[in-house]
Amino acid sequence: MKKPTYHIKSYCHIRENTVSLNGVELFVGNGPNFPVFIKSVYKKFKVDYPKFFKMDNLSKLAFMAAEVLLTKENLGSGVDNNIALVFANRASSLDTDRKHGASIEDDNSYYPSPAVFVYTLPNICLGEISIKHKLFSENSFFIFDGFNAEHLFHYSSSLLDLNKAEEVLCGWVDLDENNYEAFLYLVSKDVGTKYSVKAINSLY
Amino acid sequence: MTKIYVSHNNIVSCLGLDSETVVNAVRDELSGLGLVEDAALLPVPFYASVLDREKLTVAFHNLNPKKNYTRLERMMILSLDEVVKASKLPLNDRVGLVIATTKGNIDALEGASPFPRERAYLAQLGMVLKDFFGFQNEAIVLSNACVSGILAISVAKRYIRRGVYDHVFVVGGDLVTKFILSGFNSFQALSTMPCKPYDEGRSGINIGEAAASVLVTSSKENLAEQSVEVLGEGTCNDANHISGPSRSGEGLYRSVHSAMQEARIDVKDIDFISAHGTATVFNDEMEAIAFNRLGLGRTPLNSLKGYFGHTLGASGLLETVIGMHSLHQNTLFRSLGYETRGTSQPLNVIHRTTPRELNVFLKTASGFGGCNTSAVFKRVKDWNKERR
Numbered sequence: 107m108k109k110p111t112y113h114i115k116s117y118c119h120i121r122e123n124t125v126s127l128n129g130v131e132l133f134v135g136n137g138p139n140f141p142v143f144i145k146s147v148y149k150k151f152k153v154d155y156p157k158f159f160k161m162d163n164l165s166k167l168a169f170m171a172a173e174v175l176l177t178k179e180n181l182g183s184g185v186d187n188n189i190a191l192v193f194a195n196r197a198s199s200l201d202t203d204r205k206h207g208a209s210i211e212d213d214n215s216y217y218p219s220p221a222v223f224v225y226t227l228p229n230i231c232l233g234e235i236s237i238k239h240k241l242f243s244e245n246s247f248f249i250f251d252g253f254n255a256e257h258l259f260h261y262s263s264s265l266l267d268l269n270k271a272e273e274v275l276c277g278w279v280d281l282d283e284n285n286y287e288a289f290l291y292l293v294s295k296d297v298g299t300k301y302s303v304k305a306i307n308s309l310y
Numbered sequence: 311m312t313k314i315y316v317s318h319n320n321i322v323s324c325l326g327l328d329s330e331t332v333v334n335a336v337r338d339e340l341s342g343l344g345l346v347e348d349a350a351l352l353p354v355p356f357y358a359s360v361l362d363r364e365k366l367t368v369a370f371h372n373l374n375p376k377k378n379y380t381r382l383e384r385m386m387i388l389s390l391d392e393v394v395k396a397s398k399l400p401l402n403d404r405v406g407l408v409i410a411t412t413k414g415n416i417d418a419l420e421g422a423s424p425f426p427r428e429r430a431y432l433a434q435l436g437m438v439l440k441d442f443f444g445f446q447n448e449a450i451v452l453s454n455a456c457v458s459g460i461l462a463i464s465v466a467k468r469y470i471r472r473g474v475y476d477h478v479f480v481v482g483g484d485l486v487t488k489f490i491l492s493g494f495n496s497f498q499a500l501s502t503m504p505c506k507p508y509d510e511g512r513s514g515i516n517i518g519e520a521a522a523s524v525l526v527t528s529s530k531e532n533l534a535e536q537s538v539e540v541l542g543e544g545t546c547n548d549a550n551h552i553s554g555p556s557r558s559g560e561g562l563y564r565s566v567h568s569a570m571q572e573a574r575i576d577v578k579d580i581d582f583i584s585a586h587g588t589a590t591v592f593n594d595e596m597e598a599i600a601f602n603r604l605g606l607g608r609t610p611l612n613s614l615k616g617y618f619g620h621t622l623g624a625s626g627l628l629e630t631v632i633g634m635h636s637l638h639q640n641t642l643f644r645s646l647g648y649e650t651r652g653t654s655q656p657l658n659v660i661h662r663t664t665p666r667e668l669n670v671f672l673k674t675a676s677g678f679g680g681c682n683t684s685a686v687f688k689r690v691k692d693w694n695k696e697r698r
Contacts, residue, residue, distance in 0.1 A: 191547075196431070196433060197431065198414075198431070198432050198453055200430060200431070203413075203416065203419065203430070203489070204419065206489065206492075206493060207416075207419045207420070207489060209492075210488060210489070210492045211420075211421065213353075216353070216492075218492040218493055218495070218496040219496060220493070220496045220497045220553070223492075223493035223494075223496055223497065224497075224552055224553045224678060226413070226489075226493065227412060227453065227454075227455045227677075227678055227679060228453050229453065229454045229455050229677075229678075229679040229681060230455075230552050230678060230679045232547070232679055232681070233547065233548075233551075233552045233678070233679035233680040233681070234552060236547040236548075236549040236680060237549050237550065237551070237552070237680070239549075240549050241547060241549055242546050242547055242548070242549050242560060242561060242564055243546065243547060244544070244545045244546065245454065245545060245547050245679070245681050246452065246454050246461060246465070246545065247452070247453055247454050248450060248451060248452055248453070249431075249432040249433055249436070249451040249452075249453055250433055250436075250448070250450075250451070251431075251433035251436075251437070251448075254448075257450060260469065260472050260474050261465070261468065261469075263472065264468035264469070264471060264472045265468070267471070267472065268468065268471065268572070270544065270568070
């Protein structure tokens, strides 16, 4: 059976203090660390979404990358946008896991917080994006030792093959201590760059 | 279209180290939940299902391990070993490995752990399992909250349909740790009693630890006698709240709809539901609303949390295995802990373990991040004829 062909409509990077869309630099920050930088990104793109400030670092990173990419797509409100979310990374939610771990390490300062604990799962960032963009769609979060274009390609294609989604927002969102990197792209049945493992790797 | 089966299976839990022993305990309505008083885990006593350390050590030793393995790794290896052996498959490049876990070796972050902190990286867990068995392909680790175990079967199925693999081994596991207990306790979600899913007196969850494994395959050769066909599956987000279930059960409703549409079956074809039923007030109420919206309010239903507690990333897989045995034994297993209806809408919660001819069951799970996964399984009746 011949497999159908899909296309990459657009893509977004957030890394090294820079936000870019389809390879074009949109914003360069000069924050000394990730929290300061991502707040400047939030301000630059005028998001106006107070829940952003409650999110952990991984969710903030994933949320802003999705925001930059999906704003361009002009998703209609009131309609069901069947865009699946397929994300992967290396460090899972370890950045927040370490925070929760520190809050319970010492019996004399044992203060676990539900607001921190809820973010000790990597897929919470998918929930944050789903809430913002009203996506009632397929969600999955995978962990690999490094960027794995082959997996992203096959799994997102399978969702389109099986009509589980009309489009897939796909990519790598990793945050570990001072290192962060987001690369998201939107795959659809429409026109664009022909979808392949090679195409993913070259855009990454 | 290629048919996909869930075949050989294993459960490692406090009720036993293989599916048969565990299922017999469930049929005898034995609960694995017990009172734990261990301030190193939680300052207050709690109910949980905890694997006996000594039993695990002895059973794992029989595999002649050459290296040191964490507790979770030992559970997962022990579980997967039985399934790999029963499958009689050579582990070549057509065979995949999917691992479902929420927290993996999170106890490696604790000061007292003899393992390096890097062991908490989930890809390391993948490499440890890959190397132990000699899989050729990199492990696909799925960490999608409490739907991970059942979603892992979807992932395996999709990979096979895509033509990447012919067979996929799926293993799920999570531990009872200080990390998890302190977190759920901070949410005031832990019950101080054995949990009572769907009951009016329910007061929260118990955490459990387990590992479960299955073979997902497109081949009819050497199918296990409890084998089921995956008729359909789907995952949908609530798009509502990251820690609270949707009031209308939107994501669960949509995921069941997605699974049933793919399965091309009707509500009346579902013989029972193996539901999530964590025994929190909000989760069980949400499920009752979603199932009634789907016309499934009268379908026999159980939650197995009264036997195992909530085993997190393992739960969906473990409960699927029990469901497979339920079909094979033509027996509806009691939803332990349930006495009186405690949801605003009716549910047909299974009061007592009952013989009944069964063909199809629906498995559902819901988790933090607003995720919901459903899958429909049908027994392979002529497994004996279909195997060589």
